[in-house]
Amino acid sequence: SYDILDVQGPATLDGTLNVTLLGGNPTAGTDFAIVMATGGLGGTQFSTVNFPAPASDWSITYNTNDVVISYQTALPVELIDFKVFKEKTHILLEWRTASETNNRGFEIQSSVGSLQSTVRNWKTLGFVAGQGNSAGQHDYQFLDKNPQPGINYYRLRQMDFDGRFSFSKIISVEWDGADGNGFSVFPNPVSRGVLYLEMPFQNEKEWELTLINAIGQTVRQASFQNVETSVYEWKIPDLPTGVYWLQMQDGQRSWAQRVVVK
Known part of the structure; x- marks a missing residue:
């Protein structure tokens, strides 16, 4: 059980939210709606949120009428390298894992924009199967055969067999067209x-x-x-x-x- 702030009407968020566990950690993948307001939250947020350690296992989502905190333990795939290479007619992505547990595989996602853009529309280019369970290093590759003009951003969406997922860091490369076409x-x-x-x-x-x-x-x-x-x-x-x-x-x-x- 957990505390819920239930407001009949609009609500304004401010100040510090302290999240404290009274027992052990909750089940991974659990969401908790801690604030609900029938009249909406007006786009407001807490100025500070303090999660139990490790804080990286927690996240907070502000919706129109509620606030949800989520608990998700780190996924058991150790990604040690993720690089992008601009080839003559395509863009090559390469990455390496040091170990994998319950790894279904990787979705490759891309977005095009400027360096100053803070909002990106990601699309999935393809999927590369993982090793499931492995204690050794494994190398992966993916070809983007149709990169778009401008700065192409890439990330990996690593997916477990139980439905959990996490994102890699974002890498980018500028594409100004394939070479050798005569134009x-x-x-x-x-x-x-x-x-x-x-x-x-x-x-x-x-x-x-x-x-x-x-x-x-x-x-x-x-x-x-x-x-x-x-x-x-x-x-x-x-x-x-x-x-x-x-x-x-x-x-x-x-x-x-x-x-x-x-």
Whole structure:
């Protein structure tokens, strides 16, 4: 059993919350709704929360009408290395575990944005099976075959067979397109609101152009087909100065280039 603050109406949170155990630790994966307010909490939070040691086993979640604290012991997978490498046409992720217990495997998740962004929309790229139970080191790899223009962020969601999970640290790499495709953009930096795209072949399919700013927002789009010359002129006036990524695709091929606007 535990104490609950039940408010009929709105409530405002402030001050210090001290969490004290009167017996042993609760069962791992247990949630405790310690505050409930029928009129909502108005986005307020406790200024300080003190959990029993080790505090890393505890977390607090502020919802619209309640506050929930959760107890979750650390998952028994020791991740000792997690790296990212930019290859010619893809991004390679490598990681190593020192030991594994009850490890179902790893979801590989990615997000694209700027270094200043604090909110990320994560998507799952794939899954790599774990070793279950192992006392030795194991190496893993995953290929992101379709990295996006800009800074690509990656993390691992390690999953146990009993449904528990934890996240790795976040690593990142900047992707400005695959090498050796023959496309070129000029002038770069762009100074007069006109961008020229030179292609190594005559295009028969419709190409889609997308210009993305440093925080992942689409700021310009265009399409073209059957251009008589190998150079396509794209007028992009009134763009703020900064770094952008030009993405070009025809449904089968995809190419990206870092573009600077002065």
